[in-house]
Amino acid sequence: MVDAAIMRRKSQMFLTNISPVYDTHDEVIRKKLKRGKFPPTKTGIIKMISLSLQIGSIAGWAVLDKNCDNLGISYSNLGSTCMGFAIQLLLFLWFSFGKTVKDPGFWINLDIAVNMVISLVTILTSIISIKICKVTDVQHLTAALSTAGACVSVCGCAALFLMYRFIEEPDPEQAAPKSIRPDPRKSLFA
Numbered sequence: 001m002v003d004a005a006i007m008r009r010k011s012q013m014f015l016t017n018i019s020p021v022y023d024t025h026d027e028v029i030r031k032k033l034k035r036g037k038f039p040p041t042k043t044g045i046i047k048m049i050s051l052s053l054q055i056g057s058i059a060g061w062a063v064l065d066k067n068c069d070n071l072g073i074s075y076s077n078l079g080s081t082c083m084g085f086a087i088q089l090l091l092f093l094w095f096s097f098g099k100t101v102k103d104p105g106f107w108i109n110l111d112i113a114v115n116m117v118i119s120l121v122t123i124l125t126s127i128i129s130i131k132i133c134k135v136t137d138v139q140h141l142t143a144a145l146s147t148a149g150a151c152v153s154v155c156g157c158a159a160l161f162l163m164y165r166f167i168e169e170p171d172p173e174q175a176a177p178k179s180i181r182p183d184p185r186k187s188l189f190a
Contacts, residue, residue: 029108029164035098043163046156047092053149054085060142070132077125081146084118088153091115108164112157119157122150 031037038044061078091111094100100107126147130140 029104030101032163033095033098033101033104036096037098038092038095041163043156043159044092044096046152046159047088050149050152050156051085051089051092053145053152054081054088057081057142057145057149058085060145064142073125073129073132077122077129077143077146080118080122080125081149084115084122084150084153087114087118088156104164108160112161115153116157119150119153122153123147126150 032041058081094107126143129143
């Protein structure tokens with residue numbers, strides 16, 4: 001029994017010498033997705049900017065944009081912006097509270113897919129709303145904010161993908177061993 005354990009250990013050491021094991025993408029990203037670690041990242045900041053632009057568009061629509069000739073387009077723009085804001089806020093909070101640490105690949109792929117589709121629909125409805133609604137420039141502000149929020153959300157999807165796929169290389173200064181100087185007080189013959 002002991003011999004079998006020693007052989008397993010030797011074979012494992014042989015395999016790790018031939019092909020060393022590195023952290024997978026999921027193991028690397030888990031450090032960035034722990035509770036409270038996501039908002040200060042570049043991806044978290046981009047998502048917060050997108051959320052603020054989208055809430056500005058929703059607030060502007062509630063105050064200014066009720067005089068559009070085609071209400072179907074106006075409401076579809078509002079609906080896609082609200083849906084994008086709600087889903088992005090929910091996923092942002094989910095990432096911020098560290099609930100995605102167990103299976104980060106699934107949550108990152110879900111975030112990218114859902115936000116990308118909703119952002120593209122929002123951009124499309126915003127552009128159509130700008131073209132069809134013949135109203136004042138102030139009322140075009142909501143569609144412009146909606147378009148900007150969706151574009152920043154697409155950038156957030158790209159940043160999240162890069163954060164998941166990019167493995168940072170260790171700093172060469174930290175990787176180099178410190179030179180150990182011998183103590184000059186000790187005798188060579190001691």
